[in-house]
């Protein structure tokens with residue numbers, strides 16, 4: 001029996017899709033491409049915007065067209081937060097909420113009991129499936145160690161769609177990292193929906209700092225990256241762990257969301273612009289070459305031209321390496337959906353374009369700083385021209401000429417020139433990669 005999965009949304013959804021794939025493959029089903037004919041189609045939905053809902057339904061219709069006899073199963077955040085939207089779709093055979101892997105298997109095999117199988121994840125604690133998921137070749141692996149969120153930022157549907165915050169016990173996290181190292185991975189990305197909430201739900205409760213210290217001390221892996229952390233959760237202790245540990249990459253992703261204090265308070269974010277700047281300064285004092293990135297929403301209800309000007313000036317003043325910019329879109333079921341002061345769609349698009357342009361400039365300036373300097377790069381595959389590509393520890397994409405035998409090795413590269421926000425360089429040292437490979441290449 002053949003199955004196909006379409007994944008919408010964030011890395012956590014990609015992670016969940018990889019877990020679904022592993023489960024169905026273990027049952028003997030064969031994975032195919034979503035565009036081809038299959039017996040079972042699974043759409044792992046996203047509901048972060050109205051457009052994501054529409055895209056999820058479009059994938060269901062596409063599956064039905066591809067094979068009118070197939071089973072079409074909807075899972076993910078839209079299935080969890082708003083199953084009614086999917087029950088109205090005639091193409092859909094089953095709607096399986098988050099945290100119900102057994103029901104998803106039964107639905108795939110056609111032995112499901114009901115059409116809709118959704119648990120209220122704000123009431124019930126669903127276990128987190130833990131497993132190593134590779135999204136980029138076999139060099140870097142994502143490890144989801146936390147799920148759900150209890151913060152209720154006014155623009156966000158996630159607490160409703162992914163439920164209460166829940167964490168994986170430290171011993172299981174450490175065991176998973178050991179397994180990754182045994183499988184030859186050189187980098188693990190610690191991820192979750194709200195990583196800063198890690199451990200608060202465990203008995204006894206434990207903070208993220210304690211887990212990071214355990215990893216710094218004991219994890220047998222070369223590089224550890226933290227996927228995202230809310231600004232107020234970047235404690236001095238975490239900064240110290242990153243600064244003192246050889247393992248942790250000098251890269252922090254701190255979602256700011258807005259650069260104006262009034263807008264931040266309307267979003268129910270838990271810091272001010274001054275607090276954000278102070279955390280940034282503190283982190284860069286300890287980690288001068290660190291890449292600090294952020295997420296920004298533009299066009300939030302009530303954001304006037306004057307707010308946006310202040311916002312832009314604030315971002316211009318910050319030593320930030322890159323932005324992810326999200327045009328605000330009304331999300332039914334969130335507090336902000338009831339707010340007045342809507343910004344016109346065209347104006348939101350204009351503001352997003354202005355902010356993205358600034359973000360690109362920041363990314364180029366950050367990369368340019370490292371021309372002429374040496375960076376440790378974990379190379380992934382070589383491209384058709386024998387150029388290796390990979391990320392430096394401070395999250396710059398770097399290319400260099402070198403043999404395929406250097407794939408999945410961390411080597412030292414001297415950056416020769418910048419190509420936009422990427423660097424091209426020459427391999428100068430190969431020792432230092434845990435496997436101690438020995439070859440030298442020429443400038444990219």
Ligand code: SF4
Nearest residue numbers: 149151152153156158
């Ligand atoms: S912290 Fe806020 S933005 Fe992030 S997942 Fe939770 S509610 Fe959403």
